[in-house]
Amino acid sequence: MKISELPGDEDSGLTCRTYVIQNETHTLGNALKCIVDRYEDVQFCGYTLPHPAESKIHFRIQTHETPALEVLKRGLKDLQRLCDHTLNLFEREVKEFNKT
Amino acid sequence: MPKLDENPRVFLEEFRVKNAAEDYGLADDKWDFRKFKERFRIVIVKMDNLEMEFDLIGIQPAFANAFRRIMLSEVPSMAIEKVMIKNNTSIIQDEILAHRLGLIPLKADPRLFEYRPEGATEGTEFDTLEFSLKVKCTLNKTQTKDSFRPEDLYENHSVYSSQMKWLSIGNQGSVHKDNDVGPVHGDILISKMRPGHELDLNLVAIKGIGRDHAKFSPVATATYRLLPEITLTQEVNGGDATLLQSCFSPGVIGIDSNGCAFVKDARYDSCSRNVYRYDSIKNSVILSRIRDHFIFNVESVGAMAPHVIFTESIKILRDKCKTILDELSNF
Numbered sequence: 001m002k003i004s005e006l007p008g009d010e011d012s013g014l015t016c017r018t019y020v021i022q023n024e025t026h027t028l029g030n031a032l033k034c035i036v037d038r039y040e041d042v043q044f045c046g047y048t049l050p051h052p053a054e055s056k057i058h059f060r061i062q063t064h065e066t067p068a069l070e071v072l073k074r075g076l077k078d079l080q081r082l083c084d085h086t087l088n089l090f091e092r093e094v095k096e097f098n099k100t
Numbered sequence: 101m102p103k104l105d106e107n108p109r110v111f112l113e114e115f116r117v118k119n120a121a122e123d124y125g126l127a128d129d130k131w132d133f134r135k136f137k138e139r140f141r142i143v144i145v146k147m148d149n150l151e152m153e154f155d156l157i158g159i160q161p162a163f164a165n166a167f168r169r170i171m172l173s174e175v176p177s178m179a180i181e182k183v184m185i186k187n188n189t190s191i192i193q194d195e196i197l198a199h200r201l202g203l204i205p206l207k208a209d210p211r212l213f214e215y216r217p218e219g220a221t222e223g224t225e226f227d228t229l230e231f232s233l234k235v236k237c238t239l240n241k242t243q244t245k246d247s248f249r250p251e252d253l254y255e256n257h258s259v260y261s262s263q264m265k266w267l268s269i270g271n272q273g274s275v276h277k278d279n280d281v282g283p284v285h286g287d288i289l290i291s292k293m294r295p296g297h298e299l300d301l302n303l304v305a306i307k308g309i310g311r312d313h314a315k316f317s318p319v320a321t322a323t324y325r326l327l328p329e330i331t332l333t334q335e336v337n338g339g340d341a342t343l344l345q346s347c348f349s350p351g352v353i354g355i356d357s358n359g360c361a362f363v364k365d366a367r368y369d370s371c372s373r374n375v376y377r378y379d380s381i382k383n384s385v386i387l388s389r390i391r392d393h394f395i396f397n398v399e400s401v402g403a404m405a406p407h408v409i410f411t412e413s414i415k416i417l418r419d420k421c422k423t424i425l426d427e428l429s430n431f
Contacts, residue, residue: 001425027169028420034162038131073428076421081133082163083418086156087411089142091199093154094407097144 006058014067018058024050029057035074035082041066109329112374112387119391144407145395152406154329156394164324164394170413171322173310177403178208178229178248180315184302191292197301200231200291202315204261205284205401210318211412213307214274223271228306229281229341232265237293257293262286264303282401318409320399327393328369331386336361344381347374369422 006018021028029047037045044062061068111118139158145151156164183198190197208229216227223230237256250257263281268276293301310317332354336344341361345353349372354364371389376382398406 001427003424005431024420025167025169027174028417030162031166031417034160035131040130069428069431071423076425076428078131078133080418080421080425082136083414083421085137085140086142086163087414087418089140090407090411090414093142093144094147097147098157 015065016062016071017060017068017072019061020056022056022063024057025055025069026057032059032075032079034059035078036071039071039074042071045071056100107248107393108162108391109388110391111328112371112389114382125238126219141165141393149405149408150400150402152396152400152410154396154398154410156324156396157371158392159394160392161394163202164396166417167410167413168322168324168396169411170416171319171398172317174416175318175409175412176210176307177316177318177401178210178305178307179313180231180303181208181307181308182202182304182306185300186305187298187300190291190293190297190299190305193307197299200312201301201303202263204288204290206281207279207284207403208276208281210234210307211404211405215308218305223269223304225268225272227306228269228272229272230267230269231282231303231305232267233259233263233301233303234265235259235263235293235314236298237295238308239248239295243260254293254295259290259299260286261288261290263290268303318401319405319406320401324394324396324400324407326389326391327364327395328371329388329390330363330366330369331388332361332363333386334384334385336384338383340381343378344375344385347372347381373388 002022004022006019006020009017026049029049033045033047036042041063042061043064047057047059049057059072061071063071080094109120111120136158136289141155141157143154143155143157144152180202183194183201185194185198186196188197192200197254213229214227218225218362222285235256237254240253240255243252247253264283266278266281291301293327330348341353341355341359344361345355347353349368349370352364352366352369354362356362371387373387375385375387396410398410400406400409404412
């Protein structure tokens with residue numbers, strides 16, 4: 001399993017969760033945080049690498065109303081969209097550059 | 101201070117680095133893909149098979165940094181991982197020799213190979229490249245009498261990476277060509293030997309990522325910096341103009357026919373703050389950098405062209421999101 005939920009938020013509704021993502025580092029953590037933190041309804045979003053020798057991150061989301069899971073999914077989708085757009089644009093520029 | 105245009109800036113002042121007064125550090129903007137798409141631009145400045153310089157304009161530092169980090173440590177490449185030593189009578193120890201061999205960049209395209217499954221002891225044609233290195237140093241029988249140069253006295257006294265021979269496994273011979281898999285550089289010195297020294301090695305190369313070992317990193321360097329900007333606030337001429345010119349990297353400040361200094365090209369400035377040493381000119385210049393204009397420099401080790409490495413890094417970030425999203429659908 002790459003992603004799981006950290007126990008402790010069972011009683012606090014769906015709006016706050018900490019997700020554990022295995023085999024990820026600041027690379028994904030910071031990029032994802034950068035997007036999720038900028039959503040309208042998000043109260044808090046942060047991530048941490050609990051220990052440098054363990055390859056996992058804790059990704060915390062707290063919102064006012066929207067379920068945390070939904071926000072996480074939206075964040076990942078947006079990041080994916082950003083990658084797709086960057087990829088298309090970059091490949092177009094490379095083609096353009098090679099023409100001249 | 102004159103009003104500059106709307107780019108977010110960071111100002112390099114004499115004793116501090118300061119954001120513009122109305123700039124809250126990009127942090128308070130709400131995420132808006134449409135807005136991002138409108139502003140985001142990519143400009144390729146320089147590109148060949150080994151090096152590339154390009155600009156990402158209008159992107160958050162977190163994404164620029166993610167791409168950089170992925171290029172360094174998560175884009176795969178092939179490198180020698182195991183060395184079977186049948187004979188090594190040279191003075192270089194087995195483990196040092198194996199380490200040296202591991203660092204030799206290989207031309208093989210990692211996209212044509214798979215990762216070796218965890219725990220597998222035997223390689224297959226899809227995940228392994230094998231080379232042999234068999235060299236023996238001998239006395240040169242035909243040496244000229246008076247010469248004392250090692251290249252005249254001995255045969256094979258230097259072992260170079262070009263002496264590695266590719267051994268194709270299974271069907272590899274029809275998929276890859278000899279020229280496409282070997283070392284990028286043939287003149288890498290592996291060891292020096294004297295008569296009686298011998299190397300007989302089998303080298304096994306696999307696909308890996310830089311996070312595991314730096315030898316798997318496909319780039320020599322992958323860096324970014326922010327675009328420098330120099331603004332002159334008042335006329336600088338005469339002796340001060342030459343002084344100003346000497347404060348910056350060559351080619352940054354020009355002097356026109358009236359002896360008046362102007363900013364020719366701030367892009368390649370090293371952003372030193374030497375101007376602030378001179379009272380006569382320090383108040384006539386504003387040093388700043390554009391905070392969302394990233395100048396990337398990617399230098400390939402030789403297996404993949406730099407633009408391919410960057411493309412791969414984007415794909416890797418995208419696939420990370422996809423894997424997690426797929427798993428989340430079961431939540």
